[in-house]
Amino acid sequence: MKLHWSPASPFARKCLVCLKETGQEAEIVPCGGTPMMIENMPVPQNPLGKIPALERDNGPALYDSRVITRYLDAQGEGNLYPDTRLWEVLTLESLADGIMDAALLVTYEDRIRPEAIRFPDWAEAQWAKVDRALAALERQWMSHLNGPPDMGQIAVACALAYLDFRHGTRNWHTSYPSLSDWEQAFAEYSSMAETKPRDP
Numbered sequence: 543m544k545l546h547w548s549p550a551s552p553f554a555r556k557c558l559v560c561l562k563e564t565g566q567e568a569e570i571v572p573c574g575g576t577p578m579m580i581e582n583m584p585v586p587q588n589p590l591g592k593i594p595a596l597e598r599d600n601g602p603a604l605y606d607s608r609v610i611t612r613y614l615d616a617q618g619e620g621n622l623y624p625d626t627r628l629w630e631v632l633t634l635e636s637l638a639d640g641i642m643d644a645a646l647l648v649t650y651e652d653r654i655r656p657e658a659i660r661f662p663d664w665a666e667a668q669w670a671k672v673d674r675a676l677a678a679l680e681r682q683w684m685s686h687l688n689g690p691p692d693m694g695q696i697a698v699a700c701a702l703a704y705l706d707f708r709h710g711t712r713n714w715h716t717s718y719p720s721l722s723d724w725e726q727a728f729a730e731y732s733s734m735a736e737t738k739p740r741d742p
């Protein structure tokens with residue numbers, strides 16, 4: 543297997559953590575780019591030009607991190623999507639992915655869009671999604687987050703670390719103390735500690 547990945551991508555990090563947690567290995571193919579710069583993105587594997595993408599030994603490449611993590615968990619006979627709480631895990635993973643999507647759009651707005659055509663209200667509307675999701679995590683999900691490890695938790699941990707990595711100045715920690723404590727504790731898993739986000 544080959545995982546098309548970037549050390550700055552929270553979506554790709556989910557897949558790498560999932561590989562480690564299920565005791566599997568894949569060749570890691572470093573990528574990088576944006577919607578405006580696709581030369582080093584896995585376009586032949588994923589026509590959307592996004593990372594992550596997973597090349598399999600048998601069968602077409604997989605993409606969208608949620609598909610890849612589900613596949614890796616099945617292949618590695620992991621238990622990151624336990625039947626007993628499957629719908630909660632999938633919903634939690636979707637919430638985390640939504641935080642990443644909105645935060646990534648804010649990153650692109652700040653870094654890619656020429657200053658003259660930036661639209662601060664739009665960026666704030668994206669951040670409002672992040673904030674509502676964090677509030678929901680703090681209000682409704684803490685007991686799940688504190689339960690046995692699963693893919694929903696890994697996804698949330700990757701999303702929160704991405705907020706710290708790219709949007710640290712917004713300091714979400716003060717408003718959501720339980721989530722903040724949980725993030726710190728979860729970051730100590732070796733699969734998390736070994737995959738901290740960084741610029742390529």
Ligand SMILES: N[C@@H](CCC(=O)N[C@@H](CS)C(=O)NCC(=O)O)C(=O)O
Binds near residue numbers: 577590
């Ligand atoms: N829904 C996708 C999102 C992946 C995604 O947005 N990846 C970013 C990097 S963090 C990317 O490839 N951006 C380039 C683009 O949007 O063209 C997933 O879960 O894999």
